[in-house]
Amino acid sequence: DKIKEIGGENPADIMADIKVADETVYHRHTVKSGETLGKIAKHYYKDAMKYKEIFEANSDILKNPDVIHPDQELIIPNL
Template structure:
C-alpha cells in the first residue's frame, strides 16, 4: 500500500513521541529513542488487544514516521493496522510494508473534517447516508461508537459488495 499521511497532532497520544524537554542534544536523542521504542511497543500491544490478525508484526518509529511490517490475514486487517498506528498522536506518516495472506480490494480512505458524521461520509461515498453502519463496521474495533469520530481521523471506506 505504501506511505500514508496523517495529521501528526490528532489522535490518541502514544507516550508523547515527537516531544522532549531535554536540553542536551545527546540526552534528548537517547530519550527520544526510548520514547519511540515504548510507543512502538504500546502500538503493538494495542493491535494485539484489538485482536487484529497479523503475524510477525514489527513497528519502528523514527520521529513522526512509523514503519510497519508483518503478514496480515487480509486487506481489511492490514488497513486497520495502518489506521491504528497513523491515528495516534505524534505519527505523521505510516510506511506500510506489510504483506497480505488473503487479498481483496483496497478500501478508500477519508480524513474526518469538522462537521462530518458517518452518515454524511456515507452519503458522499455511497450516495446513501443510511449506509453509515458499513463505515462503522469497517473501522471496528478502533471505533466503538458511530458518533465518536474526530477531525483529522482517517477512516476506511470499503467498497460495497
C-alpha cells in the same frame, strides 16, 4: 544468538512477512470537522444509512458510530 539460529548473521538478514491490504477494495478518508458517518456514507455511497458499513470497517478505532473526530483516518469499503 537467536538471530543466527533463525538464519542470518545480523538483523538485516531477517525479512518480515508483511502483507499490505489490497487498497482497491476500499478508500481512506480523513474526517473533517462537522462530518458524521452518515454524511461520509452519503458522499461515498449516495446513502447516509450505509454509515453502518463504514462503522463496521473501522470497529478497531471506533466504539460508537456517533463519535468521530477530525483528522481520524477511516477506511471506506467499496460496496
